[in-house]
Amino acid sequence: MKIATWNVNSLKVRLPHLLQWLAAHPVDVLCLQETKLTDDKFPVAEIEAAGYNVAFTGQKTYNGVAILARAPITDVVKNNPHFPDEQQRLLAATVDGLRFICAYVPNGQAVDSDKYVYKLAWLDGLKTWLQAELAAHATQGLAILGDYNIAPEDRDVHDPAAWAGQVLCSDKERAALQALLDLGLSDAFRLFEQADKSFSWWDYRQLGFRLNKGLRIDHILLSDALRARCTACSIDREPRKWEQPSDHAPVVATLS
């Protein structure tokens, strides 16, 4: 079984890339972030024609998440019951008996800004909900995939000195991510040997991708039951090379 996450930065613009990528990589479950589409505009027919079931929750202009799956999708939950939020950033669903959560963590804009305060509160609320979800799905397993907008360590940053203390890299954000891991989750990417300077996002400016000036901020976190089944995890840089790409690359994990 293959599971993946991809921040598409507008599903309206990136639908051709999504369909092209799925044709080459027919993963079993794919979590999308930043669809930026209200539900009435979601491309259900195109995704079903590609052989996927889909659950989604969106809004105008910003945010929006979706879960695509080859198998039936059940027990869909939109948003965090423990954190009332008008922004559409969380979606949970069960596929093949496994629990999947698609997460688009707030960006935070700048350390100590209102958006940064919201980001930390949002992550604290996520922790409360995750604790319950992990307990409810301990046996079969849970995966939470998405754009965390946090680079866990300096080795996940192209220029740690320049980014030190900045949003996406600050101590409080890293501590909030660690608090999620401490619930009993593992960063799938770090279960394996990986190339140095592996990133999942590159700025559109400054030839960011060509110079590999990126960050690793998109993650697949696995509960213990799924960690034991995980045999690989990689970042697919290919779609970042396509014409008019998303600034994020897909992250893929393989489960035995």
Add this chain to the structure above:
DNA sequence: ATGGCCATAGTGTATGGA
């Protein structure tokens, strides 16, 4: 050169992203 790009809403240019 402390900003460069991209998407959205909507036709000027502001906001948000990361």
